[in-house]
Amino acid sequence: MITCKEFFAEFADYMENQVSTEVRQELELHLSQxxxxxxxxxxxxxxxxxxxxxGSFELPQSVSDPIIxxxxxxxxxxxx
Amino acid sequence: xxxxxxxxxxxxxxxxxxxxxxxxxxxxxxxxxxxxxxVIEAQAMLEKAVRLKEGAIPRVQKERILLCIAxxxxxxxxxxxxxxxxxxxxxxxxxxxxxxxxCGNANLTPAELTSLEFCLKLARHAPSVSxxxxxxxxxxxxxxxxxxxxxxxxxxxxxxxxxxVGLGPEPDFGLRKGVSTRIDSALGDTRQxxxxxxxxxxxxxxxxxxxxxxxxxxxxxxxxxxxSHGFIPNFFRAQTLRLDLLEAELEAIDRxxxxxxxxxxxxKECILLAVSxxxxxxxxVAMHCNLLRGLGMPAEEGDQIAVDHRASTLSEPDRAxxxxxxxxxxxxxxxxxxxxxxxxxxxxTGEQILECVVVTALNNFAxxxxxxxGVEPDFEPPRVFEQNKVHLSDASRTPIEGVHxxxxxxxxxxxxxGLVTQAQSGGLEAxxxxxxxxxxxxYRTLTGILGNTADAQDAMQDTLLNAFKHIGAFQGRSKFSxxxxxxxxxxxxxRLRRAKVFESLDEGEHDDERKHHPRQLRAWQDxxxxxxxxxxxxxxxxxxxxxxxxxxxxxxxxxxIEQLAxxxxxxxxxxxxxxxxxxxxxxxxxxxxxLSPHFANSVGKAVQ
Numbered sequence: 001m002i003t004c005k006e007f008f009a010e011f012a013d014y015m016e017n018q019v020s021t022e023v024r025q026e027l028e029l030h031l032s033q034x035x036x037x038x039x040x041x042x043x044x045x046x047x048x049x050x051x052x053x054x055g056s057f058e059l060p061q062s063v064s065d066p067i068i069x070x071x072x073x074x075x076x077x078x079x080x
Numbered sequence: 081x082x083x084x085x086x087x088x089x090x091x092x093x094x095x096x097x098x099x100x101x102x103x104x105x106x107x108x109x110x111x112x113x114x115x116x117x118x119v120i121e122a123q124a125m126l127e128k129a130v131r132l133k134e135g136a137i138p139r140v141q142k143e144r145i146l147l148c149i150a151x152x153x154x155x156x157x158x159x160x161x162x163x164x165x166x167x168x169x170x171x172x173x174x175x176x177x178x179x180x181x182x183c184g185n186a187n188l189t190p191a192e193l194t195s196l197e198f199c200l201k202l203a204r205h206a207p208s209v210s211x212x213x214x215x216x217x218x219x220x221x222x223x224x225x226x227x228x229x230x231x232x233x234x235x236x237x238x239x240x241x242x243x244x245v246g247l248g249p250e251p252d253f254g255l256r257k258g259v260s261t262r263i264d265s266a267l268g269d270t271r272q273x274x275x276x277x278x279x280x281x282x283x284x285x286x287x288x289x290x291x292x293x294x295x296x297x298x299x300x301x302x303x304x305x306x307x308s309h310g311f312i313p314n315f316f317r318a319q320t321l322r323l324d325l326l327e328a329e330l331e332a333i334d335r336x337x338x339x340x341x342x343x344x345x346x347x348k349e350c351i352l353l354a355v356s357x358x359x360x361x362x363x364x365v366a367m368h369c370n371l372l373r374g375l376g377m378p379a380e381e382g383d384q385i386a387v388d389h390r391a392s393t394l395s396e397p398d399r400a401x402x403x404x405x406x407x408x409x410x411x412x413x414x415x416x417x418x419x420x421x422x423x424x425x426x427x428x429t430g431e432q433i434l435e436c437v438v439v440t441a442l443n444n445f446a447x448x449x450x451x452x453x454g455v456e457p458d459f460e461p462p463r464v465f466e467q468n469k470v471h472l473s474d475a476s477r478t479p480i481e482g483v484h485x486x487x488x489x490x491x492x493x494x495x496x497x498g499l500v501t502q503a504q505s506g507g508l509e510a511x512x513x514x515x516x517x518x519x520x521x522x523y524r525t526l527t528g529i530l531g532n533t534a535d536a537q538d539a540m541q542d543t544l545l546n547a548f549k550h551i552g553a554f555q556g557r558s559k560f561s562x563x564x565x566x567x568x569x570x571x572x573x574x575r576l577r578r579a580k581v582f583e584s585l586d587e588g589e590h591d592d593e594r595k596h597h598p599r600q601l602r603a604w605q606d607x608x609x610x611x612x613x614x615x616x617x618x619x620x621x622x623x624x625x626x627x628x629x630x631x632x633x634x635x636x637x638x639x640x641i642e643q644l645a646x647x648x649x650x651x652x653x654x655x656x657x658x659x660x661x662x663x664x665x666x667x668x669x670x671x672x673x674x675l676s677p678h679f680a681n682s683v684g685k686a687v688q
């Protein structure tokens with residue numbers, strides 16, 4: 001079986017679903033037998049889910065509109 | 081004399097001694113490379129491992145494969161050398177003549193005949209090889225090792241033929257009278273089965289040969305690729321069944337690709353990209369595009385080289401270098417000493433021309449290997465070369481000729497294109513509409529770089545003004561949104577520099593994020609989000625992301641918040657895809673550590 005270090009080296013590609021079938025099988029075998037890596041994998045997946053679903057850093061229209069309006073007003077003045 | 085200057089090397093020069101011992105002579109093909117002894121070493125390593133070493137395929141069969149490919153390509157130099165070598169290991173003149181004129185009567189076993197047919201097909205037109213061909217080999221009793229070796233011997237044959245065409249060595253021996261310089265007979269006529277169709281293209285799923293997983297730690301020669309590519313591509317992982325052969329290949333790459341004393345690495349990658357595209361090898365095109373991006377070339381420029389290097393913004397000499405390599409790599413029958421003369425007239429030195437020929441040979445070796453093993457892509461290819469659009473010219477014996485990279489899938493049209501044209505002619509309404517469409521993306525890029533929303537809102541105004549100022553220079557080679565992000569990125573970075581908290585977004589040595597060690601190893605609740613309100617979750621995430629270093633923050637922002645694909649993030653930030661992936665992982669792990677106290681099982685125990 002592969003070591004935790006080897007698992008970690010493939011972790012980024014595995015999360016992005018970019019490993020070959022053989023590598024995937026090795027990694028999943030490791031995950032089924034190593035609690036530390038399993039926790040790491042599970043919590044990282046949860047992190048990604050939380051982050052992607054959080055709707056963070058939405059730019060409210062009430063903020064973006066005045067910025068865009070200011071820029072457009074300046075451009076229109078410059079182009080007169 | 082060959083096309084280039086030859087210099088005298090010591091008789092004790094290792095590869096010369098090895099060839100003298102193995103074949104009884106030192107081929108002139110080696111003398112033709114004496115300007116760069118390291119490339120002779122590379123060839124010697126490949127020949128020793130692939131051709132001479134006892135393996136799964138008997139030596140005599142390997143020699144037959146090499147000879148038949150040389151004959152098929154009408155390469156008189158290799159044909160004469162390989163006939164001599166085959167006869168030196170016991171084949172009679174009659175057997176050689178039979179092999180070249182009518183191999184059905186050359187006393188070959190059905191398995192030998194099938195493997196020869198496979199190798200010729202792979203050498204003639206690699207994109208048409210499918211898992212059906214591999215199945216045919218397996219039905220004749222071929223195992224994984226034999227298949228891998230057959231593919232490697234074919235790749236070596238193309239490596240040597242490319243060198244011989246590009247360097248024009250003096251013949252070592254005259255061709256015996258009557259020796260056919262081309263394969264005839266039923267064996268030669270595999271054209272019918274070469275014709276690809278949609279059904280066959282669907283069968284091209286690889287990898288054809290299983291390869292045990294090996295990490296960088298457990299196979300130290302991978303360090304060469306880690307250094308040259310920044311990661312271990314599937315191309316190399318697919319060959320771990322035979323570590324001796326893989327190691328020789330890596331040592332050859334170390335001698336050909338890595339030194340920058342003659343051609344630069346960027347020039348070599350451009351050569352590899354242009355010839356891979358002309359060979360319709362989507363895998364290698366994707367890989368070299370990504371490597372060039374890592375070396376600082378804009379993605380659009382790499383794409384342009386793949387489609388038509390003449391229309392790229394490379395310098396005139398570099399475009400001429402690519403004319404030379406594409407002709408040598410894919411239209412060898414048209415190649416002559418005059419092509420070498422053209423490069424010399426442009427000021428290229430003998431060493432540079434030699435290295436270009438060797439890199440072209442290495443490319444044909446790699447393209448053949450990738451197609452023969454059905455290696456799966458590492459990246460989404462920027463261009464997909466469709467199999468069913470490959471046309472073989474009428475009765476062509478060398479189908480690769482005449483096939484150009486024109487058969488490409490057109491990129492998706494940019495929905496912004498119409499508005500961009502209006503904005504470029506001063507249409508302010510069109511510009512305003514574009515800006516409103518992409519304000520969220522610009523804002524998130526700026527927040528990613530600057531780390532707080534107030535600065536991002538401030539920088540947004542500058543970004544929009546800069547975008548309008550420069551919109552005339554946008555040439556439509558990338559999507560408009562990509563271009564807009566690059567303006568936001570530069571505006572954000574300028575601001576950081578002014579505030580003297582600048583941290584480069586470029587790739588640096590400390591980019592080996594995989595070494596990051598997560599601190600929190602406590603399991604989390606099953607659905608952590610259900611214990612917190614939506615706005616609490618959002619605030620937590622925003623605080624966590626703001627606390628990340630800018631390098632990681634901007635990647636996490638674009639990939640996980642804005643949800644762009646990894647290669648789009650790479651393109652927009654001017655980074656390589658591997659760099660994006662490693663930064664993303666590190667950013668996510670830091671964020672995970674930061675969120676962990678909020679979501680960890682209160683009763684769970686930390687894992688040691």
